[in-house]
Amino acid sequence: MDRVDALVIGAGVVGLAVGRALARSGLETIVLERADAIGTGTSSRNSEVIHAGLYYPQGSLKARLCVRGRAQLYEFCASHGVAHRRCGKLVVATSAEQHAALDATRAKAAANGVELQWLTPAEAAALEPALRCSAALLSPETGIVDSHGLMLALQGDMEAAGGALALCSPVLGLRCAADARDAGDAGDGHVVAVGGEAPMELGARIVVNAAGLWAPALASATQGLAAQHVPQGHHAKGNYFSLAGRAPFSRLIYPVPEQAGLGVHLTLDLAGQARFGPDVEWLPPGALDAIDYRVDPARGESFYAEIRRYWPALRDGALQPAYSGVRPKLGGPGSAAADFVVQGAETHGIAGLVNLFGIESPGLTACMAIADEVLASIG
Ligand SMILES: Cc1cc2nc3c(=O)[nH]c(=O)nc-3n(C[C@H](O)[C@H](O)[C@H](O)COP(=O)(O)OP(=O)(O)OC[C@H]3O[C@@H](n4cnc5c(N)ncnc54)[C@H](O)[C@@H]3O)c2cc1C
Structure with missing residues (x-):
C-alpha cells in the first residue's frame, strides 16, 4: 500500500487551502477529489463575497476565522493575481x-x-x-472574489510546494490507525479506500475530511470514529x-x-x-x-x-x-446558526484525523484561516 504524510478529502476551496497549508509545511500531501475537476461543489455555487465578519457571535470560529481569513485572502489575492475587489x-x-x-x-x-x-x-x-x-x-472591508481563480491559485501553490491533486478519486471510507494496527497493517497511519477506475488503498498519518456537504456521511464511513462524533447534516x-x-x-x-x-x-x-x-x-x-x-x-x-x-x-x-x-x-429549520466544527483528536481521540463539519458561509472567506486551524489541531 502506498503511504503519504497527509491526505485531504475534497478539492473545494477549503480542501485546497488545507492541502496547500499541509504541503507548505513540508508534508507529502495528496488532495483526493471524486469529481473530474476542482471546486464543482459549494465552492462554485455561492455569492463570492469576501465577508468582513459582521454577523457571527464573538469568539466563535466563524467570527475569528472570517476576520483572520479575510485579511489572508486579500493578501493572497493581491500577491497571486486573483481577481477581487474591495467594493464595500x-x-x-x-x-x-x-x-x-x-x-x-x-x-x-x-x-x-x-x-x-x-x-x-x-x-x-x-x-x-x-x-x-x-x-x-x-x-x-467587504469585497468580492473570483472563487475559481482563487481555487486555481491555491492548487498552484500546493503543487509548487510538492502537493498533488488526484481527481476522479472518490473516497469510499477509511479505517483509523487503531483499527489499521488491529488489522495487521504495517506501520502506523490511517487507511483510506479510494474507488474509481483504479480502486486502491492509501495510508496516511494525517487525514482531513473536507468533503463539504458529504463530510458527515464520510465520517459515518470512518471505522474507529465513535458515532457520537458524527453530526446530523x-x-x-x-x-x-x-x-x-x-x-x-x-x-x-x-x-x-x-x-x-x-x-x-x-x-x-x-x-x-x-x-x-x-x-x-x-x-x-x-x-x-x-x-x-x-x-x-x-x-x-x-x-x-x-x-x-x-x-x-x-x-x-x-x-x-x-x-x-x-x-x-448542522441545525435544521428554526434552530440557531451553528458554528464551524474543526474536529480533531481533542474531541474524538484519533491522532491525525480532522473532520470539518458545517463549513457554510463564510467558508470561502475563511478558507486559509480554516487551514491554519486544521494544522494547529494536528499539532
Ligand atoms: C448559497 C451559498 C452562498 C455562499 N456565499 C458565500 C460567500 O459569499 N462568501 C463566503 O465566504 N462563503 C459563502 N458560502 C460558503 C462557501 O461557499 C463554503 O463555505 C465553501 O465553499 C465550502 O468549501 P468546501 O471546500 O468545504 O466544500 P465544497 O466546495 O463542497 O467541496 C467539497 C468537495 O468534496 C468532494 N467530495 C465529497 N465527498 C467526497 C468523497 N467521498 N471523496 C472525494 N471527494 C469528495 C466534493 O466533490 C467537493 O468537490 C456560501 C455557501 C452557499 C451554499
Missing part, C-alpha cells in the same frame, strides 16, 4: 423597526473588531442614489436570480439578516453583473443523493417584494433564474 457593502434597514437589528449587527461587528459606519438615508443615497432605506451600515438550498441589464449599484446591498441566511441580497460579480439571493429552501433528508440545482422560476416572485423594499425601481420581469448552492448546515 451596505446593510440596509427599510423601516424604523429594523433599526434595533441594525444596531445589534453593529455591536456584533464591533465585538469582532470590525468597524461599520452608520449612515443616514441621505448619506446612503449619496453613495447609492437608487437605494431606499431608513438607515444603513457601511462595511468598507441539514441542507438548505439557496437560489439566485440574475438581473437583466446593469444594476445601478456599485456596492453590495444586504437587508438586515434573517434566521437561516443573510436575506435576499444584491451581490455583484467582477464584471458588474448583479444577482440576487440566496433564499432559503430546506431540502428533505436524502436530497444529497441527487441534488437538483435547478432554480424554480416561481421562487422569483417572492424576490420582487423583498428587493423592492430597498430598490423600488426594480422592473417587473427583470429577474431570471440563475443558479443555486446548498448550505451544509
